[in-house]
Amino acid sequence: MNIVSSVNNSGNNVDEENEKDKISYLIRKLPVLGNLFHIHGKIGKGTFSSVFLATLKSSTNQRKFAIKHLVPTCHPRRIERELQCLQDIGGTDYVVELDLCLRSAECIVFVMPYMKHDRFAEYVHDMTVDETRNYMKALLVALRRVHKFNIIHRDVKPSNFLYNRAMKQYRLVDFGLAQQYTTESNTSSQAETCVIESQPGKRKRNDVNDETGPVKNTGKPIDVQCICYGKPRICSICLSKSAQTAPRAGTPGFRAPEVLLKFPSQTSAIDIWASGVIMLCILSGTHPFFRSPDDCTALAEITTIFGSTKMQQCAKKLGRKLTFSENIPGIDIKLLCQKLQKRNSLHREEDPNTSCSNKNQEKIDTAYPSAAYDLLIRLLDPDHCTRITAEEAINHTFLAD
Structure with a gap:
């Protein structure tokens, strides 16, 4: 000692x-x-x-x-x-x-x-319904403000949205990765395809703040379909094609599907996805929720929740093709959150380091209404074209109550 x-x-x-x-x-x-x-x-x-x-x-x-x-x-x-x-x-x-x-x-x-604030890990497990409502509304109000200027924050996460529980104060910080975008981005005009293939061996977390990542692509319309199209491998012809760049800056676990699929025309919808991940952490009492070390694993984690069919449809709209070794049905996100919340609550009750006040607080208000899960599902819509906006989310039933 x-x-x-x-x-x-x-x-x-x-x-x-x-x-x-x-x-x-x-x-x-x-x-x-x-x-x-x-x-x-x-x-x-x-x-x-x-x-x-x-x-x-x-x-x-x-x-x-x-x-x-x-x-x-x-x-x-x-x-x-x-x-x-x-x-x-x-x-x-x-x-x-x-x-x-x-x-x-x-x-x-x-x-x-300077704003004194609490650590997300200290309150994510015992937030009441009203506290969650106020927290998410403040976050979305801040994002609405940012998006009005056609700016993507790109790094929305708990440590960049400061919260003082005692004073009920909120603040969105760190615009170091912020990026301007145009509202004219046409998400359906891209006709390129890309097979996402897992690499065996030791996993290694990629640099989370690289602005761009390589995607093998010609950048030109494809007249003849390649022989490796739709197959879980990449041929030498595709490997020899020039690289395409796509924005990928952000924090692992909070990146939207369109970022993971390296779609170049990204919008403020990626911030909405990240806010949905924060809400998912709160409703499930689990942080971090996604623990992926790389983009491919991150896609697999998201697919586990939403199912392979929905993710393939999402990828197709982005001009990408996702292949899976088997069909993944997806799961009920409300049921998942409730099971995780119950499991985590039991673990904390058994933990001698958890204070009595925290244990009692958890029993005060843990039943989230259906409207909360409806908002969560709309924030975490894999399709960025139909994902709810900050303005729409603020007027959602759960936040408007």
């Missing part, structure tokens, strides 16, 4: 030193930042940024700020896009606002209001 303790303390000391070094680096690169703020420490870290907690030196009310430092390797276009989103969209309808942007050479920081 003493050895473990000393190792942990050593590790903490190293982390503290690294944190101090990064704060010193920031102040050295941006002296004005040190003149304006007391930087207290790091509170978050992502692929493209680190977030620090700070307070104004000249203020006595100790108002807190989140200072987001973008890594120097960020593409200028990505930084410009995030800044534009914060300026145009932020500050209303639960979307984070921007107070200040500072830059010196390659060092760029965004200064935003």
